Amino acid sequence: MFLSNEKKSYPKCFKNSSKPNKFCPGCGHSIVLKELGFAIDEMKIQKDILFGIDIGCSLLAWDFFDVDTVQTHHGRTVPVVSGYKLIKQDKVCIAYVGDGGAYAIGLQSLLTSANRNDAILVIVVNNTLYAMTGGQMAPTTLSQEITTTTPKGKNILEKGNPVMGPELIKCLKNKNAYIARSIISKPYELRKVLKKAITNQIKNKSFSFVEVLSTCPTNWKTDAQKSFDMLDDKMATYFSNLGEI
Amino acid sequence: MQTDKEIKILLSGEGGQGIQLMAKILSNALYKQKLHITFMPHYGVEMRMGISMAYITISKSPITYPKFSKADILVIMTKRNIDIPKTYINKNTLVINAITLNNLPRERNLPKQSFNMIVLGIIIKELNKSENIISKEKILESINNFLSDKPDITKNRVAFEVGYDLDESLYKKTIDNIRADKYNPVVDSDSQKTHIKYPDVCKSCGFCLIKCPVNALSWDNEKYNFLSKPIPKVDIKKCTGCGLCEQICPDAAIKVNKKK
Numbered sequence: 001m002f003l004s005n006e007k008k009s010y011p012k013c014f015k016n017s018s019k020p021n022k023f024c025p026g027c028g029h030s031i032v033l034k035e036l037g038f039a040i041d042e043m044k045i046q047k048d049i050l051f052g053i054d055i056g057c058s059l060l061a062w063d064f065f066d067v068d069t070v071q072t073h074h075g076r077t078v079p080v081v082s083g084y085k086l087i088k089q090d091k092v093c094i095a096y097v098g099d100g101g102a103y104a105i106g107l108q109s110l111l112t113s114a115n116r117n118d119a120i121l122v123i124v125v126n127n128t129l130y131a132m133t134g135g136q137m138a139p140t141t142l143s144q145e146i147t148t149t150t151p152k153g154k155n156i157l158e159k160g161n162p163v164m165g166p167e168l169i170k171c172l173k174n175k176n177a178y179i180a181r182s183i184i185s186k187p188y189e190l191r192k193v194l195k196k197a198i199t200n201q202i203k204n205k206s207f208s209f210v211e212v213l214s215t216c217p218t219n220w221k222t223d224a225q226k227s228f229d230m231l232d233d234k235m236a237t238y239f240s241n242l243g244e245i
Numbered sequence: 246m247q248t249d250k251e252i253k254i255l256l257s258g259e260g261g262q263g264i265q266l267m268a269k270i271l272s273n274a275l276y277k278q279k280l281h282i283t284f285m286p287h288y289g290v291e292m293r294m295g296i297s298m299a300y301i302t303i304s305k306s307p308i309t310y311p312k313f314s315k316a317d318i319l320v321i322m323t324k325r326n327i328d329i330p331k332t333y334i335n336k337n338t339l340v341i342n343a344i345t346l347n348n349l350p351r352e353r354n355l356p357k358q359s360f361n362m363i364v365l366g367i368i369i370k371e372l373n374k375s376e377n378i379i380s381k382e383k384i385l386e387s388i389n390n391f392l393s394d395k396p397d398i399t400k401n402r403v404a405f406e407v408g409y410d411l412d413e414s415l416y417k418k419t420i421d422n423i424r425a426d427k428y429n430p431v432v433d434s435d436s437q438k439t440h441i442k443y444p445d446v447c448k449s450c451g452f453c454l455i456k457c458p459v460n461a462l463s464w465d466n467e468k469y470n471f472l473s474k475p476i477p478k479v480d481i482k483k484c485t486g487c488g489l490c491e492q493i494c495p496d497a498a499i500k501v502n503k504k505k
Contacts, residue, residue: 060290187492
């Protein structure tokens with residue numbers, strides 16, 4: 001659509017023919033992937049990447065980067081990527097999943113992988129609901145949040161508290177693991193966290209886990225201002241532990 | 246059009262234009278006429294901004310397969326990705342080019358959303374040209390069934406009548422010359438900085454307007470992006486060239502250069 005040198009604000013590892021990307025206006029996925037692209041560029045590891053994506057909105061990144069990409073069954077991105085890592089030890093393996101894929105159907109794979117200390121990076125994009133299917137309640141849905149399946153607001157006495165993923169993995173006491181939480185409203189800090197996580201995988205051959213708090217204007221039914229209010233006030237208040245955990 | 250053979254209709258448009266609703270209303274009304282009919286929706290996995298198509302086949306005898314490679318009636322409602330519907334044209338295809346009718350709802354004081362009802366009216370008129378396949382009243386009945394809980398149902402009926410009575414010269418145009426729009430970068434600059442915006446990737450999410458610390462950005466109501474929505478415009482005197490808008494932009498549609 002345009003020449004690659006025309007767009008200097010793009011990371012070099014972006015696949016230009018697939019832009020404009022398939023995410024909704026204001027989707028947090030685009031910001032996470034942009035910062036991941038810059039992190040890959042700055043570390044010069046584009047040729048070594050294996051990028052695994054899950055079912056859900058994360059699968060719309062199938063042609064986002066000009067890197068090797070694999071698309072797996074729902075919740076099975078982490079085992080596929082760690083299996084690949086067993087064969088190709090010199091590759092940098094990234095599993096890119098949503099909060100439904102990581103904390104609901106894929107939790108068991110995620111926990112065992114963290115416990116085994118597989119040398120992979122898992123990025124979880126947390127937008128508090130199942131976005132692609134129309135905004136149903138997910139394990140991370142906040143108290144009193146209105147979704148399609150909780151029209152009167154989520155009652156945490158009945159449905160349980162929102163899952164704190166990084167804290168859960170911290171309980172496994174894997175000393176080498178790099179576990180962090182970040183937020184899309186601070187893109188530069190997000191890039192630093194991602195770079196540290198990739199470095200941990202390459203140098204220490206250890207498990208890295210990054211949860212990113214993200215927006216979903218389509219299913220939250222919010223405009224730009226209200227999306228940031230929801231993200232910076234409600235989500236960042238509950239998931240208050242930002243940075244390395 | 247005659248029902249001795251199968252009549253194949255392909256509707257193609259933007260997600261959100263009401264392609265699937267049009268197809269449902271049409272196929273429901275034809276089914277009640279005791280005709281054989283198949284309707285197959287076809288759209289991507291995206292929640293927004295996808296291309297939406299509907300395959301409809303009408304016949305007097307049972308239909309074996311719902312999809313087809315060449316259409317008898319092709320309705321085109323968007324310029325984006327126009328190369329895909331173009332492959333369905335052969336020499337017998339009747340092309341209804343509804344792209345040029347985009348401003349018609351505004352001219353007739355109708356809501357923007359009733360555009361699909363205008364197009365539905367055109368389709369019914371073309372179907373009934375040589376043989377009366379379905380009467381106007383049956384379609385209006387079907388519109389009532391589907392939209393009975395909507396407040397502006399009368400406007401939809403009016404829009405359908407507008408399409409039914411529309412002059413042929415307005416929509417029967419060739420689409421060979423239509424190309425997807427080109428969007429050039431919008432550049433604002435002064436002696437210290439340049440602020441470039443790319444309408445071919447901007448999606449008008451508004452994140453840059455929220456993040457600007459000096460409120461230098463606002464909506465530009467004259468320049469539009471590839472989704473026909475306004476793009477941000479910058480007040481270059483207020484802009485300090487900090488680059489926060491470039492950093493937060495999800496689609497990398499803004500670039501700020503500060504000269505040193």
